[in-house]
Amino acid sequence: MDLEDKYFKNISKRERTIFEGAITMGALFHQFIGTPVSIETVEVLEQAIKDSMELQPCINEVEVKIDREVLEEVKNEYNYISLTGEMLDVKVVSEYEGHQASIRMKFIEELQYPLMYVETVE
Amino acid sequence: MDLEDKYFKNISKRERTIFEGAITMGALFHQFIGTPVSIETVEVLEQAIKDSMELQPCINEVEVKIDREVLEEVKNEYNYISLTGEMLDVKVVSEYEGHQASIRMKFIEELQYPLMYVETVE
Amino acid sequence: MDLEDKYFKNISKRERTIFEGAITMGALFHQFIGTPVSIETVEVLEQAIKDSMELQPCINEVEVKIDREVLEEVKNEYNYISLTGEMLDVKVVSEYEGHQASIRMKFIEELQYPLMYVETVE
Amino acid sequence: MDLEDKYFKNISKRERTIFEGAITMGALFHQFIGTPVSIETVEVLEQAIKDSMELQPCINEVEVKIDREVLEEVKNEYNYISLTGEMLDVKVVSEYEGHQASIRMKFIEELQYPLMYVETVE
Numbered sequence: 001m002d003l004e005d006k007y008f009k010n011i012s013k014r015e016r017t018i019f020e021g022a023i024t025m026g027a028l029f030h031q032f033i034g035t036p037v038s039i040e041t042v043e044v045l046e047q048a049i050k051d052s053m054e055l056q057p058c059i060n061e062v063e064v065k066i067d068r069e070v071l072e073e074v075k076n077e078y079n080y081i082s083l084t085g086e087m088l089d090v091k092v093v094s095e096y097e098g099h100q101a102s103i104r105m106k107f108i109e110e111l112q113y114p115l116m117y118v119e120t121v122e
Numbered sequence: 123m124d125l126e127d128k129y130f131k132n133i134s135k136r137e138r139t140i141f142e143g144a145i146t147m148g149a150l151f152h153q154f155i156g157t158p159v160s161i162e163t164v165e166v167l168e169q170a171i172k173d174s175m176e177l178q179p180c181i182n183e184v185e186v187k188i189d190r191e192v193l194e195e196v197k198n199e200y201n202y203i204s205l206t207g208e209m210l211d212v213k214v215v216s217e218y219e220g221h222q223a224s225i226r227m228k229f230i231e232e233l234q235y236p237l238m239y240v241e242t243v244e
Numbered sequence: 245m246d247l248e249d250k251y252f253k254n255i256s257k258r259e260r261t262i263f264e265g266a267i268t269m270g271a272l273f274h275q276f277i278g279t280p281v282s283i284e285t286v287e288v289l290e291q292a293i294k295d296s297m298e299l300q301p302c303i304n305e306v307e308v309k310i311d312r313e314v315l316e317e318v319k320n321e322y323n324y325i326s327l328t329g330e331m332l333d334v335k336v337v338s339e340y341e342g343h344q345a346s347i348r349m350k351f352i353e354e355l356q357y358p359l360m361y362v363e364t365v366e
Numbered sequence: 367m368d369l370e371d372k373y374f375k376n377i378s379k380r381e382r383t384i385f386e387g388a389i390t391m392g393a394l395f396h397q398f399i400g401t402p403v404s405i406e407t408v409e410v411l412e413q414a415i416k417d418s419m420e421l422q423p424c425i426n427e428v429e430v431k432i433d434r435e436v437l438e439e440v441k442n443e444y445n446y447i448s449l450t451g452e453m454l455d456v457k458v459v460s461e462y463e464g465h466q467a468s469i470r471m472k473f474i475e476e477l478q479y480p481l482m483y484v485e486t487v488e
Contacts, residue, residue, distance in 0.1 A: 026148030048414030270392030
């Protein structure tokens, strides 16, 4: 089946690129928020998030950085916390037929909100 | 802060509309997949998914239909199952500055995949 | 199949009651953390969490309270936040063959941790 | 603070061991169900699940096996699927003050259900 003709004929190739990147960013946040994480496990968690989300359609690369400072300052007796949006800095690069979009999520202090936005698209 | 100037100047208003709808669709799937659901609880779950996801930026309406047939046929002794993508039919309507996009997710038999696509955008 | 004989012969009925309540508490936390929530949607979300988790084996009742104060103080421009463990106060009542356990989760200031513990068991 | 005196005085050390193992099993299922996974990413995902869940209180070891056969048979054009309970075989070993419990989850054909049960406890 020609997916593009059937399901994506309403949008341009550039819009498709943005669309797929945005889906993956929303997915990433809501799949992994809540995961237990510590300074010892942060690297393998970042790698698993990256590898899992790079499977999604049109996703070329995912970069995930979890805030080490927060992890080093954990003061409860269990030495780990649940992953939150404040701790995440993520870049999702999507590609489709010559177009590329870089979608970013990071916590914006002025907004008090983990904003998802389009860094570049061409 | 003028968010649009700072974070969304690379994309058109129409692209912003698609972007926000796509984020919410990815988020919805990965937040709620796995939730225990039965024919008795399906309505309140649909309502909670709808109300939660309508909070997200630029989301005007969310329609969620969970497959009743699957729920009626549950044959394990616990009478419930975990929500899967195959059971979901979702429409997310996003709006931004005069533009409107309708994003759909449903399980496509030929693809054996819960596809997310753009039904209409104007 | 006699489940008890095959899979639970190693534990007492009282232990089975604790076991099932504990599973549901862990499940509830990790299913719903991250869900968008506001003062307008909090009631339906509480109801959906309750109804979903009461489906699990041996669960008699689930009470969910999400902190309204936190929701009323949300200061970002979107008027909602992602559900966190700090905002949750949950009681799960499990029952099995004459035994009843009440499992509680709440955020303990001294621990800086959303502790799950056994309030009562008989 | 003496946690045991304050929050766990109602249960025996053996029961505490079962309690903590059960929480982690429920948590694991509902945190990771829905994650995109393929034959290429399955190992790192298993490792991240293991490392994350071993952080939880009283958890000594977690073994996670995701069904390779299912992954090799994926027939959609994206070559990945969302993780489901049917694909998971998990063992959680909890320890507390001389007691050890081995909690297992696997999909039981006769039940058509991913059952969580206590394999051994001493």
